[in-house]
Amino acid sequence: MLLAAAAAATLFRVVPLACAGDRLAVAGAGVLRLAEGASCAAIVPGRAIAISLDADNRATPQTLTPDALPAAKIPRAAYLIAPAAERDADQTELVTSTIDVFVPPRTPPGDDIFLSTERSGWSPAEVRMDRVDARHFRLVLKLRQGARVAFRVTRGSFGTIERDENRALPRAHVAKGEPDAHVRIDVAAWADID
Amino acid sequence: MAGLPLGASARATATLDGASVFFFSDTLTLVARGGARFALADGTRASADAAYVDLKTDRVVLAGHARVTRGEASANADAIALEIDADRVDLLDAASGVTRTSRALGPASPAEFDAQRFAFPDVDDRYAFIKSRHATIVPHADVRFSPASFPTSVGGVPVPSYLHSFSTGAGFSSSSLQGATFDQPYGLWGSENALTALHARWESGPGAALGLQQQLVSGDDAYATAAIDAPLRGYPVSGFNAYRRLGSRYTLSVDGSGSKYGASGHVGLGSGFLGLDYFRSTFGSSSFTAALRTRDRPLFGGVTYRLSGNAGFDAQYGGLLGQLPDARRYATVWRHGLDLSIAAPTVHIPLGATLTTTYDVSRTWYSFPHYNDSFSANAAVTRPLTRTVTLFGYYLATWNANVYPNAQALFYPTLNPPLLLPDGTPYFGYAAFSGAGMSRTESGVLQFTPNGNTSYRLTVTHAADFPQFGGFGRPQWEARADVKFRPFPNIGIDVGRAYDFDWGGMRWQPRWSFAITP
Numbered sequence: 001m002l003l004a005a006a007a008a009a010t011l012f013r014v015v016p017l018a019c020a021g022d023r024l025a026v027a028g029a030g031v032l033r034l035a036e037g038a039s040c041a042a043i044v045p046g047r048a049i050a051i052s053l054d055a056d057n058r059a060t061p062q063t064l065t066p067d068a069l070p071a072a073k074i075p076r077a078a079y080l081i082a083p084a085a086e087r088d089a090d091q092t093e094l095v096t097s098t099i100d101v102f103v104p105p106r107t108p109p110g111d112d113i114f115l116s117t118e119r120s121g122w123s124p125a126e127v128r129m130d131r132v133d134a135r136h137f138r139l140v141l142k143l144r145q146g147a148r149v150a151f152r153v154t155r156g157s158f159g160t161i162e163r164d165e166n167r168a169l170p171r172a173h174v175a176k177g178e179p180d181a182h183v184r185i186d187v188a189a190w191a192d193i194d
Numbered sequence: 195m196a197g198l199p200l201g202a203s204a205r206a207t208a209t210l211d212g213a214s215v216f217f218f219s220d221t222l223t224l225v226a227r228g229g230a231r232f233a234l235a236d237g238t239r240a241s242a243d244a245a246y247v248d249l250k251t252d253r254v255v256l257a258g259h260a261r262v263t264r265g266e267a268s269a270n271a272d273a274i275a276l277e278i279d280a281d282r283v284d285l286l287d288a289a290s291g292v293t294r295t296s297r298a299l300g301p302a303s304p305a306e307f308d309a310q311r312f313a314f315p316d317v318d319d320r321y322a323f324i325k326s327r328h329a330t331i332v333p334h335a336d337v338r339f340s341p342a343s344f345p346t347s348v349g350g351v352p353v354p355s356y357l358h359s360f361s362t363g364a365g366f367s368s369s370s371l372q373g374a375t376f377d378q379p380y381g382l383w384g385s386e387n388a389l390t391a392l393h394a395r396w397e398s399g400p401g402a403a404l405g406l407q408q409q410l411v412s413g414d415d416a417y418a419t420a421a422i423d424a425p426l427r428g429y430p431v432s433g434f435n436a437y438r439r440l441g442s443r444y445t446l447s448v449d450g451s452g453s454k455y456g457a458s459g460h461v462g463l464g465s466g467f468l469g470l471d472y473f474r475s476t477f478g479s480s481s482f483t484a485a486l487r488t489r490d491r492p493l494f495g496g497v498t499y500r501l502s503g504n505a506g507f508d509a510q511y512g513g514l515l516g517q518l519p520d521a522r523r524y525a526t527v528w529r530h531g532l533d534l535s536i537a538a539p540t541v542h543i544p545l546g547a548t549l550t551t552t553y554d555v556s557r558t559w560y561s562f563p564h565y566n567d568s569f570s571a572n573a574a575v576t577r578p579l580t581r582t583v584t585l586f587g588y589y590l591a592t593w594n595a596n597v598y599p600n601a602q603a604l605f606y607p608t609l610n611p612p613l614l615l616p617d618g619t620p621y622f623g624y625a626a627f628s629g630a631g632m633s634r635t636e637s638g639v640l641q642f643t644p645n646g647n648t649s650y651r652l653t654v655t656h657a658a659d660f661p662q663f664g665g666f667g668r669p670q671w672e673a674r675a676d677v678k679f680r681p682f683p684n685i686g687i688d689v690g691r692a693y694d695f696d697w698g699g700m701r702w703q704p705r706w707s708f709a710i711t712p
Binding site for chain 2: 016017018044081104109110118124127128130131136140142143146149150157166168170
């Protein structure tokens with residue numbers, strides 16, 4: 001009966017930090033009060049669940065569903081102890097991050113362009129980019145929300161890694177796991193081409 | 195190389211244990227479940243039902259029945275937030291709120307509920323890169339897992355210990371190993387400024403190989419790398435390279451390699467407008483080039499040009515010009531050259547296409563009566579057919595001539611008997627080659643990218659060169675297919691194969707490339 005009632009209720013995805021008595025501490029959010037009849041039995045700290053709120057803003061644990069709203073959407077009035085600012089803890093969602101690379105004119109026309117990232121121990125030919133036109137390459141990455149991928153641009157080997165306008169190694173670029181994130185890189189020079 | 199470390203190992207600052215410790219490489223997240231234990235080098239110990247370590251910010255959250263101790267002092271809370279390299283400790287009690295203390299665990303005082311400090315990520319353990327039971331953390335450098343399994347990496351073999359480095363210093367992307375078709379590093383020891391790694395490799399030619407590489411890194415400003423590459427069938431090759439930024443405008447680089455047959459090395463000073471390079475080998479050869487160049491400067495309508503000049507020498511014990519009877523007189527030949535490069539911007543042309551062109555012309559003069567002329571023109575056309583299908587066309591042409599006034603026949607003599615091709619056929623047309631050659635490439639590429647993870651590409655290339663005939667020079671026709679796809683969340687595959695059509699009796703000459711990417 002509880003679940004049937006919850007079917008029509010709004011669900012919120014939360015990561016419990018702790019549950020004791022009628023108190024449920026939620027990561028990045030605050031402390032909620034459990035509804036009468038609800039218990040901490042099925043709650044595992046650090047493991048995401050869904051909750052529904054009754055008319056008194058009391059929480060009832062529910063089965064997690066994909067359409068559950070992030071914890072940041074929980075009404076502030078529901079908190080017994082509210083945080084200074086909410087923070088969504090979801091890192092399961094994949095978001096799109098687009099990297100556009102523009103290469104200098106003297107880039108050999110048929111050469112492929114690659115990203116080298118820390119994920120592969122900086123393999124110089126880790127991910128081949130898709131060509132947009134002769135001097136423009138693009139890669140659309142699916143990253144987990146909150147991801148931060150440091151990368152450099154190469155033509156497939158360390159000997160062809162990007163250099164800045166003074167022929168020095170530039171700092172690593174960063175692609176972020178944020179919705180519709182976009183990075184534009186203008187390669188000034190290559191290590192092997194004056 | 196100021197600031198370079200002397201050793202490759204650093205003392206761990208923290209450890210994390212649990213029935214399961216999951217690592218997510220893209221978010222640099224560690225999550226321990228099933229009774230988490232966290233320890234810091236200063237003697238601080240903590241435990242909880244679960245723990246989260248954010249390696250980007252060095253923040254730790256202990257959730258559920260959390261307890262922290264240091265010496266005789268201790269504190270209990272529903273959740274505890276602390277930092278690996280800072281003193282602050284926040285205690286969350288679901289009944290009374292947040293209090294704050296320090297690592298010494300003295301009396302706690304009420305504090306604001308900072309959601310940022312108590313964020314615990316909602317992660318799906320199934321997509322973890324590494325599953326372990328014990329993690330040893332060196333902040334801003336690496337994590338060692340003992341043991342380590344790779345649940346999302348197909349073919350990933352569980353190992354007793356695995357070092358994952360996440361330092362971003364430029365030197366960590368350097369390598370003094372030779373190029374390889376496949377290279378999988380396995381970290382042995384590491385710190386924020388150093389990494390020692392074993393490399394399992396597949397090299398075109400020798401095949402399977404093992405490499406050992408040591409990297410010493412000072413941020414983005416300097417590095418030194420040394421490696422030995424030992425094919426299972428073949429001879430080992432050692433290499434090194436080093437780099438140092440000198441102020442804001444100059445860089446110094448040194449590199450070299452050696453094998454049982456000899457060694458070669460290079461030292462260079464680079465900047466945006468100047469390049470000095472000296473090469474030397476144990477084979478008796480050396481060269482030096484000093485180059486000055488302008489930056490790309492506007493010409494008109496978006497067209498840019500760049501002018502460069504160079505001077506230097508080539509040297510060889512025994513003489514460079516072996517065709518001469520007195521070759522030993524020419525052990526060192528000086529040269530100087532000029533190069534003009536012009537680049538047009540990408541412009542729209544009829545039929546919805548874009549056109550990009552570049553031109554380059556150069557001449558090099560030598561101290562011996564000899565000069566070299568070169569002219570090249572490249573054009574690239576892009577025509578999007580649909581949102582996901584694009585057609586590319588390339589035309590690349592290079593004309594090159596070596597001119598020896600009054601001595602052309604000496605350096606390009608008529609061969610008698612004529613040049614024989616790989617299948618034994620005489621190439622009479624080669625007699626027409628007297629130092630002036632031509633290289634022309636026409637290429638068409640069809641690219642289909644249905645999504646960010648998948649790409650199909652078909653390339654057909656026609657090469658019309660001189661000299662070129664039946665197996666001599668480049669193949670006239672080549673077809674190549676490349677496919678990039680991601681069959682599993684953590685595994686990307688990029689594979690290609692090329693065919694040359696009937697070139698010197700060789701039909702369907704295959705060339706493979708293969709890469710596994712995270």
